[in-house]
Structure formats: C-alpha cells, structure tokens
Amino acid sequence: MMNIGYRVYLPSSIPRQCKGMNIDNAKSQMRKGMLEYCILLILRHAPAYATDIIQQLEEAHLIVVEGTLYPLLTRLKNDGLLQYEWQESTQGPPRKYYALTTEGSQFLEQLDAAWNELSNTVNILNKG
Amino acid sequence: MKKNININLCGVIYAIDEDACQLLEQYLDNIKSYFSRQEGGEEIADDIENRIAELFWEKKQQGVEAIDVMTVKTILKQIGNPEQMTDGEKKADTESAPESDTSTSTSEEKKASGETRSSGIYGKQETKGPAPKKRLFRDTRDKKLGGVLSGLAAYLGMNDPLALRIIYVVLTLFLAPTFGSLHWAFSHIPFVHVPHFLFFNIFIVIYVFAWILIPEAKTAEDRLMMKGKAITPETIKEEVIEDEELKKKSSQSKK
Numbered sequence: 001m002m003n004i005g006y007r008v009y010l011p012s013s014i015p016r017q018c019k020g021m022n023i024d025n026a027k028s029q030m031r032k033g034m035l036e037y038c039i040l041l042i043l044r045h046a047p048a049y050a051t052d053i054i055q056q057l058e059e060a061h062l063i064v065v066e067g068t069l070y071p072l073l074t075r076l077k078n079d080g081l082l083q084y085e086w087q088e089s090t091q092g093p094p095r096k097y098y099a100l101t102t103e104g105s106q107f108l109e110q111l112d113a114a115w116n117e118l119s120n121t122v123n124i125l126n127k128g
Numbered sequence: 129m130k131k132n133i134n135i136n137l138c139g140v141i142y143a144i145d146e147d148a149c150q151l152l153e154q155y156l157d158n159i160k161s162y163f164s165r166q167e168g169g170e171e172i173a174d175d176i177e178n179r180i181a182e183l184f185w186e187k188k189q190q191g192v193e194a195i196d197v198m199t200v201k202t203i204l205k206q207i208g209n210p211e212q213m214t215d216g217e218k219k220a221d222t223e224s225a226p227e228s229d230t231s232t233s234t235s236e237e238k239k240a241s242g243e244t245r246s247s248g249i250y251g252k253q254e255t256k257g258p259a260p261k262k263r264l265f266r267d268t269r270d271k272k273l274g275g276v277l278s279g280l281a282a283y284l285g286m287n288d289p290l291a292l293r294i295i296y297v298v299l300t301l302f303l304a305p306t307f308g309s310l311h312w313a314f315s316h317i318p319f320v321h322v323p324h325f326l327f328f329n330i331f332i333v334i335y336v337f338a339w340i341l342i343p344e345a346k347t348a349e350d351r352l353m354m355k356g357k358a359i360t361p362e363t364i365k366e367e368v369i370e371d372e373e374l375k376k377k378s379s380q381s382k383k
Contacts, residue, residue, distance in 0.1 A: 050175070050179065051179075051182075065213060066179065066206055066207045066208060067176060067208035067209070068208065068212070068213045070179075071163070071166070071172050071213055073175070074168045077168075091189075092140075092181070093137075093138040093140060093178060093181045094138075094178075095182065096175070
C-alpha cells in the first residue's frame, strides 16, 4: 500500500536545510532580527505611512515584501511602541499614520545600545 | 470579453473583472484565515485590504476603468503572500534591483530541494505542503450498501455516484461473465435461479471483496484524500464543517 507521509508543518522561521545552510538563509535570519529596529529608526526621524517606511527601507538597501510590514507594525503597536492615527486623504482611502510613542523612543535607545554591542563584537572578531 | 462586477473596497466602488475578483477573494480569504490565529490578526488583514484599496485607487486615477486579472496578480505579488510576510524576505521578485540575484537563487534552490511548497499568491489552490494524494476509500456517509461505489466516484472526481451505481447494477444483472450471456439472463424467469445468479455473480464477488479490502473513510483527512484534495488546515476546517452540516441534514430528514 502507498505510504502517505504527512509533512509536518514547520513554522517558517526555521531555516530550510537544503544542501546545508547557505548564505540566503543566513541573511534572511539576520534581516528578520533587524527589521524591527529599522522600522523604529525610520519613525524616529518622522512619523510615516507604511508605504513611506517601505520606500525608506528600499533606499537603505533593505528590500522586503510590502506585506511583511503589516504584521510587524501591528505587533509593535500592540506592544505600545507605536501609535497611529487615521488620516483621510483625497488621494484614496484613509491611511494609518504611524509614530513612535515615548515608550517606543526609550526602547529604541536600548536597541541602539544593543546594536552597538553586537557590531562591536563582530568588529573585534574580525580583527582578532 | 469578460464579465465585470463592482466591488466595495474600503468604501469605494471599483469595477473589476470576474476572474480578477475571484483571485482577490481567494487571496483575502487566505490572508484572513492565516492571520486569524494571531493576536491582532484581524487588524493585519484589514491593513492589507486597505493597502490593496489604495493601489486600486491609484489605478483608477491613472484612468484604468476596469481592474483586470494581471493587475491584481501584480498587486498581490507586490504585497506578498503570508509565508513571505513572516519570513521578512523578498523572494523570486525580478524587479527588486540590488537583491535580485539573491532572491532568485533562493527560489531556484527551493525548487532544487524538491519542496512542493509554493511562493505563489493563490493561497488555497496552490497548496503549502505535500501535493494532494488521492487514495481510494469507501464513503460511508453516502452509501447504499458499503459505500464502495461512492468512494470510487469520489476518487474519480465525480460529484454524484449515481452513474457508477447504475453501470454497476447493469453489469451485475446482465453482463456477469460467470453465467455467460444476455440470452441466459433474459430467457429465464429468474425466480428459482436468482440466488445462484446473484451469489456467484462475479460483480457481486468483486463488490464484496472491495467492501472488505477498501478502508472506510473515517477522519477528515481520509475524506480529503478520498476526494484528492490537499491536506491543509483550511481544507480540514472546510471538511469538518461540511461533515457537521451533512450530519444535521440527515438527522433532520430522519425525523
């Protein structure tokens, strides 16, 4: 009789092992860790719409699929780091205008420190 | 020429081709069910719908009267499908400039590894996970005797097993090779001989063996495999709901 062989559904965050780990998987993992930090950095300059955020990320050479942003932005909002207001527009349906909260700014400062720590470690290891 | 319908997206009416609308609906349903498991999932789905509305609006402003299926495909590709969203990585997109090399090699590599997981935007139709496996079961929810022919009909993709049943009855009564010819069947009034005729009838024998050998479709997964549908959380949910409704109907009709 045929073997059915169910596939187990792994969460997509587990890197796919195909012919060993490769650079794309590694990069993807690193990018995922950074994305939250990047979004907060963008909002630190000025409040923005989701599309502005995508654009600024692109300009900074971080290409993500648009849809990636929405779950993240909602999560950051639910964590109290962001807030938004609806803005009506003649240019289309109303849009969410995101901004950092005070909690968000404080968290961002902590992230700055964390990032410096990490990059410091890498620098040391590169030289040593 | 295509049929066109009006849809309401975030309070604005858009004229959209029928096939494009179907694609969009599928996508939005997929998004909703994907994020329904998360906290704040509804909000995420709304944000995405909102973004699509924005892009539709832009098209309208550019003078596009009817939104067609190619436009929808492009837009959905731009927004991405749920798997890509949680990965946070742009895959298989030839338009992104600096990252295009890495992203195309990722998708090629995925194909090489033999994964049937799709980066498509069709959600329910292209399945995430194993390609649909068809397996022969007996469908005991829709049975006359043992659900053998019902199960076979489902395997063959037929909605209604009636055709198969009629064929089988004709075969059994008139074309049973064990007792040879049509002449024999018609020339005797089969009162006394009926028992023999039926008991050793090859098609009866085949049916009984099929009844014994073919397993009954018990779980939702079984029923999905019987029909040759893919096994994903969505299809299982659908199957369970369908099953509940059938149970309700049959208990009502018995009253």
